[in-house]
Amino acid sequence: MREMEADVIIVGGGASGLAAAISAAEQGAEVIVFEKANTTGGCANMAMGLLGVETKLQKERLIDCTREAAFQKFMDYTHWRSDARLVKTYIDQSASTIEWLEDMGVKFALPSKYFLGSEATWHIVQPKTGAPGLRAAATMIKTMTDRAEELGVKICLESPIQRLIKDEGEVIGVVAKDKDGDIEAYGSAVIIATGGFGDSPEFIKKYTEYEWGKDLFSYRIPGLTGDGISMAWEAGAARDRMDMELVFFAPNTGGYAPIELPFRQPNLFVNLDGERFFDEAVVENPVFSVNSITRQKNRTVFSILDESIMKEYEKNGLDLVNVVTSNISMDDFKQEMNDMIKNGNDVLFIADSIEELAEQTGIDKEGLIKTFNQYNESCKSTDKLFNKNPKYLKPLVGPKYYALKFAPSAYGSLGGIKINYNTEVVDNDDKVIPGLFAAGTDANSICNPDYVFVLPGNTLGFAVNSGRMAGTNAVQYIKENFSEE
Template sequence: GGTANMGMGPLGINTKIQKANFNEISVAEALKNQMEYTHYRVNGRLVARYFKQSASTIDWLEGMGVKFAGAFRYFKESNATWHIVDPGDGKIGPGCASAMNKALTKRAEELGVKFYLETPVKQLLTKEDKVTGLLAESEEAEYTVQAKAVVVATGGYGSSAEMLKDRLGFDLDKNFFTFNVPGIKGEGLKMMWQAGAQKYGDTVEMIYILPHNLEYMVADGVLRQPNLMINQDGDRFMDEGMLGNTTFSGNAMFLQPGHYAYVIMDRAILKQYQDEGPDIMDIVHPAAGFKLLDPVIKKAEENGYEAIITADTVAELAEKLAIPADKLQKTIDDYNSYCDHGQDPDFFKNPDYLHKLTGEGGYLVGKFYSGAYGTVGGVKIDENCQVLDDDDKVIPGLYSAGSDANTIYADSYNFTLPGNTMGFAVNSGRIAGLEAAKYIAK
């Protein structure tokens, strides 16, 4: 299941679930959104085929027993395209999409598919510029498989420190953090490149997270509210009201020294959130977490975890953040004056989010880094998921789907259509299967 096992559900457009809740968005609207968001720097035919098919894919999944809790927005400004999987216990959250993967696996086995686990493919076989099979091996055996078509869907290279550094310049687990899903090492891309595939469009779905955030998910949700955010120089650098859009905020954080930022609140603000609810609601970080923060802070202290910081005074906070105390104090004083006047002359943040930092009860700080769920892209495909060579010609017999071939975002993930990466994975998988079957039947 790869990174999808960490996720919550795929995108769907113009689905029955959306229509039942009056949340429908047309394919035309979604296509316009995606193409304008990416400044038309992506394959419109591929995006259109994916979006047109997405509603039938939700029906297809339901036909295999997948249940959906509904169609949701990620944050207020996004569209309700995120079809979150009901894992069976009614509790939706990170990882609930694994129930979908189990249903897909069960159906595949019913159809006679055999899965060779711990049997990595080592090479694609080619003959006269066609892909004709593959070589694979386990501890017990080696396999030479002759095939008229091969689909490569190995999930990118989000867990390969070497490839992230060489291809994109990121330092994994130092100033850039992913889910580090085991096995997502880019082998499939390397094999396709060796078989003549064009190296194309690989990037990441930039977000921001607390390092190793699955262990500190409660704090990640509480501390990412739109309070004072500064870089290592002690300066604000954006409207914190945009923290709900993790792509925009992750992009901005990546431009800061060290590729991180500090988001600062105090316990008086925390109490306000506990009583009245957070400023920014999202489906991943439920409001209940605001009453569960203290055990996570204690865990962080016991583990020497450096991304959750507490302090009783500005002087103590400045020392812990390694920012000159006079600079930090001035930044806080300036920010508090904006709160007093209900106006942010620097970045024009929504006045509803201007909460004065008094330090009452102590300061609470999250050190958020740029990160990603994983990588996307690496090979160029057409709307039929056929892999293309350096001359944009089809490599017969070679198809790719999912994150290996996901080049529909240009430089930034489109969080206004949430569920997009998992939606592309499921739909491109279907497209690749359908087109490979046609090719084999010729």
């Protein structure tokens, strides 16, 4: 058994772990990061950007979103279920975090809204090459990794943690394992930042209301199997609210695939009974949409449009565009549609009549025909069912009809380890477990009950900011409780 020592030991080398490492090292702490993958970043490598409020970039663009207003909007959205002091600290720090990253060399393309009703808090990372888009934040992770190493942080890759080491109630280190065997690493503070349980169908089934592959088709970033959460619980940590960061995708297409482009529009949506179930204009908000989808039979719905609508989108563009889909064109859609037709699939359906479409999809035929007729009648006047905006009322007249299946998905998990507003892990009596901190997805229970999409950038934003907080607080804990010797 080899031994290692440091002031701060960090479990996980994703966005929150790297932020914690840099923050602690900038204050002079010796830091070791253990990461079980062969590279840093974790799910942050899939992300686009993070939340910032009252940043220079926003002020330069006359974006009027104050910290006070953002805090109020966040707490109103969660009905004050979240830890208000933790949320306030996170939001108040977010602008300095953007500057902190810029000082390292991270460049941001723009602060963006996700949809029209949201705030422009999403600071999209500018990749070194190409336009901002999915996976843009991988550039930020590379910069953060370089900065950590420049500060002397030791990053141990392919070195999973086995358990925490406790002594008289205090967490004093970890047991890790690499290709050469077991390691005991001792430190004055340990920060857990392992990225949640999005790659664990067992965790998902046990701790959420979903079953992966049956009624949930979420991203699975390899290695995010709840390790940090489990070891924190074993050390006495209280269990906090656990859920998925829900959105909706066409199952097994990879999420925000080109095939979804014209179907993520405010046209006719129906469930398996053939009935409408929401005002389709809500489709621009993934959280509101998925909340409605989860109430439907088998958590399955279909977006239906016809050839006339397809041609209109090709000629005039889409009704709704967001930052994620802005780099996808109808040409990309047609290419993927042709590939799916050629290779076979179970999400896209094309028919010459509504009756045939019902047979292909499994939608109740009588229900679909009834809804189809009612909807087309509404398009002549007003939508008396959901008061849908008339500009989105487009009749389905054929000659071909298209349907795409949608179901709940998720970017990853949320929550598991209960922390206080100082990012200290607490037990079931809300007492601090000395020496133990947590950050990022493992401890993200602030989006309660839903991901706060009205302030986009929250997952990566909380990861980086809570990581900074944990690194700072861990060093402060060491200064207050240990002598210089």
